Amino acid sequence: MKKETKYKIILVLLALALVASVVLSFIPLEQACGGTSNSCTIVQTSQYEFTLGLKNSHIGLVAFPILALLVFFELKRPKRYQKIAITVGMSIGSVFAVYFLYLQFFVLKAICKYCMVVDVAVIASLALIIFWDEK
Numbered sequence: 001m002k003k004e005t006k007y008k009i010i011l012v013l014l015a016l017a018l019v020a021s022v023v024l025s026f027i028p029l030e031q032a033c034g035g036t037s038n039s040c041t042i043v044q045t046s047q048y049e050f051t052l053g054l055k056n057s058h059i060g061l062v063a064f065p066i067l068a069l070l071v072f073f074e075l076k077r078p079k080r081y082q083k084i085a086i087t088v089g090m091s092i093g094s095v096f097a098v099y100f101l102y103l104q105f106f107v108l109k110a111i112c113k114y115c116m117v118v119d120v121a122v123i124a125s126l127a128l129i130i131f132w133d134e135k
Contacts, residue, residue, distance in 0.1 A: 003134040007075045010086075010128055013121040014068040020114040020121075021060030032114065039110035046110075048103050056100070060118060063093065090126040097122045 023032050024044065033040035049055060067089045074082045097119035104111050 003078075004075060006128050006132040006134065007071050010071050010125045011068060011075075013125045014064050014071065017060060017118045017121040018064040018068070020117040021057045021064060024057035024112075024114050025055070025061055033112070039108075040112040040114070042110035043104055043108055043112035043115055046103075046108055048100070048108070051096070057114075063089070067093075087126075087129050090122060090129055093122040094126040 029041050029044050030036055033044065035041065043049075051059060067086065070082050070086050070089070073079075074086060100115060101119050104115065
């Protein structure tokens with residue numbers, strides 16, 4: 001398959017992750033999650049809501065546009081360092097995504113639909129980078 005298609009799919013996944021981060025960052029939880037006593041709210045108000053003192057959704061507001069720009073530039077003018085930066089960024093993001101999935105499923109026993117969008121998008125992007133054969 002074509003390299004351009006791979007990176008276009010990754011751009012769409014990053015856009016979805018960014019939208020989910022925007023929702024969690026700027027829309028009140030009662031509206032975004034549909035109430036105060038559901039699993040989405042449980043996840044978003046847990047002790048795991050922050051990483052290194054920063055709200056996880058705010059980290060996404062910074063990370064996803066940076067990754068999207070790198071992917072966009074890789075589409076326009078491919079460079080080896082861009083591909084490496086994208087792979088490293090997605091690898092780091094995937095480590096966090098797997099950790100957050102673990103927390104949701106096994107520690108909190110509650111699922112946030114927006115978190116799932118972010119986590120699945122990041123892991124799927126890394127899978128595309130690793131397993132999509134560029135020809």
